[in-house]
Amino acid sequence: MKTLNFDDLAVPGVRELMPYTPGKPISELEREYGVTDSIKLASNENPLGASPRALEAIRGELDDLWLYPDANGFELKQALARKHSVDPSCITLGNGSNDVLVFLAQVFLQPGLEAVFSQYCFAVYPIATQMVGATARVAPALQADHPMALGHDLRALYERVGPDTRLVFVANPNNPTGTWLDGARLKDFVASLPPHVICVVDEAYTEYAESDRLGDASTWLEECPNLVVTRTFSKAYGLAGLRVGYALSNPGVADLLNRVRPAFNVNSLALTAARAALEDQDFIDRSRRLNSAGLIQLGEGLRELGATTIPSAANFILAGFERSGAALNEALLREGVIVRPVGNYGLDNYLRITIGTEAQNQRVLAALKRILG
Ligand SMILES: *Cc1c(COP(=O)(O)O)cnc(C)c1O
Secondary structure (H helix, E strand, O other): OOOOOHHHHOOHHHHOOOOOOOOOOHHHHHHHHOOOOOEEOOOOOOOOOOOHHHHHHHHOOHHHOOOOOOOOOHHHHHHHHHHHOOOHHHEEEEOOHHHHHHHHHHHHOOOOOEEEEEOOOOOHHHHHHHHOOOEEEEEOOOOOOOOOOOOOOHHHHHHOOOOOEEEEEEEOOOOOOOOOOOHHHHHHHHHHOOOOOEEEEEOOOHHHOOOHHHOOHHHHOOOOOOEEEEEEOOOOOOOOOOOOEEEEEOHHHHHHHHHHOOOOOOOHHHHHHHHHHHOOHHHHHHHHHHHHHHHHHHHHHHHHOOOEEOOOOOOEEEEEOOOOHHHHHHHHHHOOEEOEEEHHHOEEEEEEEEOOOHHHHHHHHHHHHHHHO
16 A cells, blocks of 8 residues: 655644653443453542433433434523523533533644643643644642642743733643642733733632632632633533533633634433533532542551642542552553553652542552562
């Protein structure tokens, strides 16, 4: 066969793109390693599964699968508008919030324009930026000896904003670090940005926060017209497999985002499940309580094993070790435990471990103890 170099045909932003590294699925681990009864604490999924109400609602939807979903997600948007006390015209639905992050890059970036984000930020921000040929301006994270080690440094972010900046991405709390920003300080930061800059506050883990110190960026929209808040049903709501998330923004921004949104990007089961999940506050409360207990259990257990732990307000802990995270990960896989090595983030000696049930947390700690032993 004649070989063609298709890379030469690709647009420059795509040519050098490194795809997102997902957590290993359980089925793949069991196939490759011949282990059984394995657990996955690698993708920040909810160990309680999905809200029973969401599952019930989906069953009622199955007979209508031959129909296209509502392209405008009317019912879900109505429910979200009520939840956040905003007009439905402020909402953009996504196939996961990842989808919305890509729309933001498509709408506001191109070669010659810049996005600002922090070192150790969520991997999708640099991917979306590079995909559209824009330039990344990366602010150094807070030092390892700072109380919010490896977290976002708002001053450093601000210093990287210039005339060509169109987007600033901030996750609160952040993935993969778990670190968070004080809500009042973040709001001041958003308000201080010049009018040609949109600030994206990614609140994928906000339901897990135990106190209101992180703030709720969705309540700042009136005062901050250049703010976009992203949320997801993948984490606390336990619907990662369905792919549904959303952005809240000024209607003018939402109008632009909806122009690039593929019409049927959120499927009918996801629309239905998300709407039902919003009604199940009890499930969210249970999820948060389990997570808070797990953060303490796993955090203490990791420190007893000599690991350093980064402060987390999310459903995972970033832990530092005196050896390579990749090697530890490999050893854990042999024990049937999937966690996330984070070398791709430049964190070679770290592992990101999702909070599981008490038994799952115990299992990863016991496995680590044997390995580090
Ligand atoms: C998991 C995650 C998301 C979104 O995931 P989706 O499943 O695409 O909604 C967004 N931001 C951060 C920081 C995340 O960790």
